Amino acid sequence: MEMRINGETKLTGIIGYPLKHTLSPQMHNEAFKTLNLNYLYLPLEVEEDKLKDALYGIKAFNFRGINVTIPYKEKVLPFLDEVALEAKIIGAVNTIVNDRGKLVGYNTDAPGFLLSLKEFGVEVKGKRVLLLGAGGAARAVAYALLTAGAELVIANRTIKKAQKLLEEFRAVGKVSNILELGEGLLSLKPYHMAVNTLPLGMPPYENQMPPVDFTGITSDFVAYDLIYNPAETKFLKASKEKGARIINGFSMLLWQGVLAFEKWTGVSPPVDVMKKALGISC
Known part of the structure; x- marks a missing residue:
């Protein structure tokens, strides 16, 4: 037609x-x-x-x-x-x-994100989730995760922006901590899932990824990247190599x-x- x-x-x-x-x-x-x-x-x-x-x-x-x-x-x-x-x-x-x-x-990002988790059978209620970034997309994901009952930790290069998100979303659900993304690597081991909302991994930053340490993650870990171009970012590839489940941004899109x-x-x-x-x- x-x-x-x-x-x-x-x-x-x-x-x-x-x-x-x-x-x-x-x-x-x-x-x-x-x-x-x-x-x-x-x-x-x-x-x-x-x-x-x-x-x-x-x-x-x-x-x-x-x-x-x-x-x-x-x-x-x-x-x-x-x-x-x-x-x-x-x-x-x-x-x-x-x-x-x-x-x-x-x-529609927030309910769209929850529908994508449902599509992949991911349950976040009572789980500890690391949110990488604190911009517009991160705000929607944070709202979705908190309303679904997840415990959230927010990591961002600008700590003031993460603090602002924490304060504004305190009434929505449990934001247990904020962390500064700096030169050192942030361990993913304490979390059930990590969601990357940063542009690191998409053009022109396709050769970069968030400063995280994948040591100790298992097949129960879920790595979610909102980026869909490329379909497999460096963050997702590294997670998959450790045996984790991966989801790219196609589902939320x-x-x-x-x-x-x-x-x-x-x-x-x-x-x-x-x-x-x-x-x-x-």
Whole structure:
């Protein structure tokens, strides 16, 4: 079935910088085409000094909605007309719906992350999890883990940012400690799972990984990297070599996309089609 573009086509897309790596357009456009929906999803690379103008443009061009990725998940908040409660608590937005000229911000990363854990059969309730990073994506993952009953330890290069996250999320769940990521290696042995939300491992940092020590981890350990390009980062490769279970960012990308699709269209997308578009085996 060919995609049609005409005067009735509803526009969606993704804003971020850079966007050369994004796989969201192929995932959503394949789903639109399969359901015969007259929608189109576009990559919209936006430099930071044009962010405000870009969001006004979403209204001007009557986009139905957009996704938001690095580095704008927190920076879009002041330019939105309304922010859903969960996104407000997280402090980051990755999905925007244009509700008849009113831009409403949501966070589908957090529930998408939990759906990805469910897909892989990972239970985090009562487990100790190390969160690497404290940015917009980390905030969504932290919220998801805490609401699922995990005990969280946050590690970040900027200790003030980790401290801020701890203070803001203290009421959500148990954040037991914050650690500074420095020159020394941080042991993964005390944890059931580690989640990397840092850009270390993706272009142009594909030859880098978080400063962690894999000594002592076992097959019970879960290494989760939000990066999906490359599919196996140095962090995941090193974890796999130690026998750990590994999960890359394809799963979270998929499920946050499923939830965003539903908000824009009001219908459930064909998940298997979206998986295939991402190159994930069904």
